[in-house]
Amino acid sequence: AQTVTQSQPEMSVQEAETVTLSCTYDTSESNYYLFWYKQPPSRQMILVIRQEAYKQQNATENRFSVNFQKAAKSFSLKISDSQLGDTAMYFCAFMKPIYRGSTLGRLYFGRGTQLTVWP
Amino acid sequence: NAGVTQTPKFRILKIGQSMTLQCTQDMNHNYMYWYRQDPGMGLKLIYYSVGAGITDKGEVPNGYNVSRSTTEDFPLRLELAAPSQTSVYFCASSYPYDRVVEQFFGPGTRLTVL
Numbered sequence: 024a025q026t027v028t029q030s031q032p033e034m035s036v037q038e039a040e041t042v043t044l045s046c047t048y049d050t051s052e053s054n055y056y057l058f059w060y061k062q063p064p065s066r067q068m069i070l071v072i073r074q075e076a077y078k079q080q081n082a083t084e085n086r087f088s089v090n091f092q093k094a095a096k097s098f099s100l101k102i103s104d105s106q107l108g109d110t111a112m113y114f115c116a117f118m119k120p121i122y123r124g125s126t127l128g129r130l131y132f133g134r135g136t137q138l139t140v141w142p
Numbered sequence: 143n144a145g146v147t148q149t150p151k152f153r154i155l156k157i158g159q160s161m162t163l164q165c166t167q168d169m170n171h172n173y174m175y176w177y178r179q180d181p182g183m184g185l186k187l188i189y190y191s192v193g194a195g196i197t198d199k200g201e202v203p204n205g206y207n208v209s210r211s212t213t214e215d216f217p218l219r220l221e222l223a224a225p226s227q228t229s230v231y232f233c234a235s236s237y238p239y240d241r242v243v244e245q246f247f248g249p250g251t252r253l254t255v256l
Contacts, residue, residue, distance in 0.1 A: 118243065
């Protein structure tokens with residue numbers, strides 16, 4: 024079974040500073056994807072960044088970047104120049120194809136990290 | 143383009159009542175999913191569908207039923223509601239030919255069973 028662990032229930036950071044959220048996962052799969060989703064108080068799940076396991080290069084999206092360590096099964100999210108609008112619950116998620124070679128995927132989520140950005 | 147829409151936004155049920163949560167997407171996605179999010183937890187997959195007429199169980203299907211008669215709609219049926227089904231329910235969809243495999247989520251339905 025796939026498990027995703029987020030060991031930090033809560034984090035806080037001052038505006039404009041950098042913060043890193045941790046995530047580890049457990050799987051025997053070789054073909055999978057990793058995601059960070061943001062859930063603000065509106066409850067909407069918003070994709071922040073994705074990483075394909077076969078790619079060694081870490082993904083980046085503007086102020087968001089990941090540190091993907093495949094051997095260690097670690098997938099941390101770094102938020103640079105934190106903004107007040109980054110305040111949200113952040114979920115790390117693992118996805119493996121339900122059928123081999125397909126894009127139909129089952130997402131497994133961690134329990135989330137509540138990030139608060141203060142002025 | 144509204145994306146994934148869900149109705150209702152909130153609902154309170156009494157134990158033993160039934161209801162249907164509606165989900166519609168206008169992105170012509172073949173794949174659709176239902177997840178539930180319990181307090182303080184991540185989302186768990188209830189059911190999924192690869193196209194009209196084809197559905198399958200996810201991780202936590204007990205107490206739920208689904209149907210998929212069109213590409214756009216994927217309703218979730220709760221029969222004999224129980225307090226354990228108090229949760230936030232999310233519908234999602236994805237495009238089978240998208241290499242990025244992103245799932246797009248609706249805004250969720252908060253259900254309370256008393």
